[in-house]
Amino acid sequence: MGRAPCCDKANVKKGPWSPEEDAKLKNYIENHGTGGNWIALPQKAGLKRCGKSCRLRWLNYLRPNIKHGEFSDDEDRIICSLFTCIGSRWSIIAAHLPGRTDNDIKNYWNTKLKKKLMEMATFAHQRRPHHGAIYPTTANSFLQNPSLQPQTSAYHSTNNNCYTTTPARVFTGGYEYMSNIPSNLLENTSSFTTCSTNSSTPTVFQTQEGHGTGLVQNYQVKDNYNNLLIFGNEASCSSSDGSGVDEDLGLLSYFGSGVDENQKFTLPANGYADDQNKATNGRFNENPLDYSIEEINQLISTNNICNNLNYSVDEIKTEEQVLYY
DNA sequence: AAACGGATCAACCGCACTCGA
DNA sequence: GTCGAGTGCGGTTGATCCGTT
Structure with a gap:
């Protein structure tokens, strides 16, 4: 038996959000909050969208203090360090980067940072013996x-x-x-x-x-x-x-x-x-990004070479709650 | 100018978890 | 203890952009 769908797929709009939809959602949440119920929110806000879609749009794009654009070296370093320790726990990593969303970080890692590390691995391999x-x-x-x-x-x-x-x-x-x-x-x-x-x-x-x-x-x-x-x-x-x-x-x-x-x-x-x-x-x-080839390969392919970070994953998890107010 | 391919990123999907009845 | 609705999250997709040929 499959799971019941979260909404009526036939009657919800999919795809990119229009400015009008953004305005409706933003206006509704600013005035009424989410009410702790995303499923019911789109109907109340007059949107023909799935509740999950509304939630994602709000968290990743519309909520205040979202930071877009280039990642700094510091942010790169934090992402690399945390990825080394906890793997692709994007929400936890995002909790350590104010204004960044898990989706943003995930995209950044998959499209740029991983590539950057792979290039460094190639470079490190070329200068043998590496050091x-x-x-x-x-x-x-x-x-x-x-x-x-x-x-x-x-x-x-x-x-x-x-x-x-x-x-x-x-x-x-x-x-x-x-x-x-x-x-x-x-x-x-x-x-x-x-x-x-x-x-x-x-x-x-x-x-x-x-x-x-x-x-x-x-x-x-x-x-x-x-x-x-x-x-x-x-x-x-x-x-x-x-x-x-x-x-x-x-x-x-x-x-x-x-x-x-x-x-x-x-x-x-x-x-x-x-x-x-x-x-x-x-x-x-x-x-911060000058890892050895072994470490780069581990960063790219695995998620657990860190065993002596100063804080535990459990400690990080308590911090992640901050992300989604 | 058009075609193509790679890069980017917003959005979707589905699984797992939480929590209340 | 069980069930189901709601939520969170990571993986993936696909539309669009942009550079190259």
Whole structure:
């Protein structure tokens, strides 16, 4: 036995809404509200439309404060992050983007954002071996991809040679999954500063080696928590003896063909160290859409690679009620 | 200028869920 | 506990737009 139809299909209009219909619906809801009954609303409002059609038209187009037009980078990032964690729960994602509707976001994802990610996957695949670029950041920015947060409390306390730069300095380098690093190079990473624990405050440390200026020239962090190797050296550091390459134990040299201007990043001087034996918060940030090829493929094809977002789906669900007043 | 194809997005469809009788 | 009406939501469709040939 099939479900009873919600309305008399033969006597309802379908297709695009006319301005007159919009005006009738808007006027009725503004004066009387929905009355908690969409099925009865079209008749009361003098519309030959299905109640569901009225509801959709109101929610997606007529209700106040609807935002149309281009999505911002911030909105892109939120959509990507949430999609990573909860999949195609468009209504929940919409609850985090004021003025956006689930339909809008769904269309945007299907027509643009997914394509954007696929193009990035192609690009990432071309620059083999792939590695993440670390981008300029601000003191308040934060690593956007939860799965790649560097965790640092371990080497804060254990490595007295670590300190941040003052003032901020530009570095060239990147990160790479350990699984992608040739074994002979991986063997040489034993001298890397190691971190293996989770921490809410990501910090990047640099080792002081090779140069006698007292300022940092290179950094090398073995992030066992995320299976990442973070490596590079100071972009402005011209080392005639090639020590800039030696200092990163060949990693920058190995991945060097893919390191370009865009992969320089700035270590901010926030919370700077007046005591060089103490590490401070040199946070780094990656471009929010610069996922590895594996992550992009997962973003495109699956809906669950996130397991350490700061809030649960249940918490998000309570927020989604805000969307539909 | 016309034809074509891809992109976009509003709207529809149908399933699942909620809630009250 | 069951049933059915109403609602919410995600997937899909199709009309329209726009750029290219």
